[in-house]
Amino acid sequence: MSQFGPALAKGDINNDGLEDVFVGGAFGYAGQFFVQQSDGNFQAYKGADDLKNDVNYEDVDALLFDVENDGDLDLYVVSGDNAFPPQHKMYQDRLYINEGGTFKKDDTKLPKFRESGGCVRACDFDRDGDLDVVVGGRHLPWSYPSPTLSRFLVNEGGIFKDATKSIAPDLIFLGMVTDIVWTDFDGDDDMDFIAVGEWMPITFFENQDNIFKKNNTLIPNSTGWWYSIEKADIDRDGDDDYLIGNLGLNYKYKATPDEPFEVHYDDFDGNGTKDIVLSYYNFGEQYPLRGRSCSSEQVPILADKFPTYDIFAAADMTTVYGEENLENALHYSAQTFASMYVENQGNGKFKMTPLPNEAQISSINDFIIQDFDGDTHDDILLAGNLFTSEIETPRNDAGNGLLLKGDGTGNWTSVSPSKSGLYLPYDVKKIQPVQTANGTYFLFGCNDDTLRIYKSSSANK
Secondary structure (H helix, E strand, O other), X not given: OOOOOOOEEEEOOOOOOOOEEEEOOOOOOOOEEEEEOOOOOEEEOOOOHHHHHOOOOOEEEEEEEOOOOOOOOEEEEEEOOOOOOOOOHHHOOEEEEEEOOEEEEOOOOOOOOOOEEEEEEEEOXXXXXXXXXXXXXXXXXXXXXXXXXXXXXXXXXXXXXXOHHHHOHHHOOOEEEEEEEEXXXXXXXXXXXXXXXXXXXXEEEEEEOOEEEEEOOOOOOOOEEXXXXXXXXXXXXXXXXXXXXXOOOOOOOOOOOOOOEEEEEEOOOOOOOOEEEEEEEEOOEEEEOOOHXXXXXXXXXXXXXXXXXXXXXXXXXXXXXXXXXXXXXXXXXXOOOOOEEEEEEEOOEEEEEEOOHHHOOOOEEEEEEEOOOOOOOOEEEEEEOEOOOOOOOOOEOOOOOEEEEEOOOOOEEEEOHHHHOOOOOOOEEEEEEEEEXXXXXXXXXXXXXXXXXXXXXXXXX
């Protein structure tokens, strides 16, 4: 849970008409601005010394937007990580105000909250002329898979007030949020939003007179390990459709609505620390995922209860852990690991269709949706992978980035790497397109690795 950066954000920070880039830092490394020059190259920016002072934060997401309505872009950075105990000061999000080209950290404009964060998204939901933000909480440190608080911050004259309890109370302990998108999904001309996350259903928040009500039943059986969501009117019918990145179908773990992949989290052996128990179904019977050795290392009493491997192998979840213990535990069930295209059919109806097999070979952490080939239909550029895993499970690293050609009806055809030019066998967490004098560059933020940059060869290819 400490390896989900880097953050990437873009915007014209010096008002010269050119897009600049912020790249977030990991623990021990400061985030940096890179400013675009007139020739399309970038130089390190010298007007953000306060970022150097915050070298020990883990930057997992960032957003450039005008906080104070003074005509320049400010920087919001989400602090994540799992290295520190809950409520540690290093989980506090940060706001850097652009003061004439110099970014100054301002601790007075954000409320004090110290959750390990996942994402931040801005929107003027109340149409008062300034941007408000939703902050997705990623997890409770040292307590996977416990959820943490997500928050709704209302911008009042450049100062953010925590209005979660009054405006969006369902955000409290919503889950392990990874991504949020603002969208008018119900077509009533106000902004709603959708939140996705790990062990979470696709969760809709409907704007009802500027109060947001949760609905996680619009798409049934949608609980998964979601990492990303993007919107676009794919079928050109006037409403937003969605692409949602999941764990993929090429992983050790499998899940269906009839036989979900499950987790229970509790102190099963009474030693004062909670244990993680993963389970799967085999012909309708639920069994522990871990074998006797790994299970007894975490819950030592199992070694005495099941003296041989064959006895343990034949025991189901209830026999191993006890019905009452399982009922009292924190419990999640994942029903799908497929990455999806979700068509908005109107009137609260959504159709969920898995992306092609080529897009299912690994997790998808980010999408770019645009017409890459000039045929007036939206295409998809995606990337991902999940290099972090426990020792029994190989990492999710089969993804090399992918271009999917769309036909405008929700059907997608994969483009081979030899034609697309994409080869990204890295732990890609973010994609950021940047317009330059030399065309469009696509920046790929790779965890614990070099920033990768690809150039679009032509506006119509």
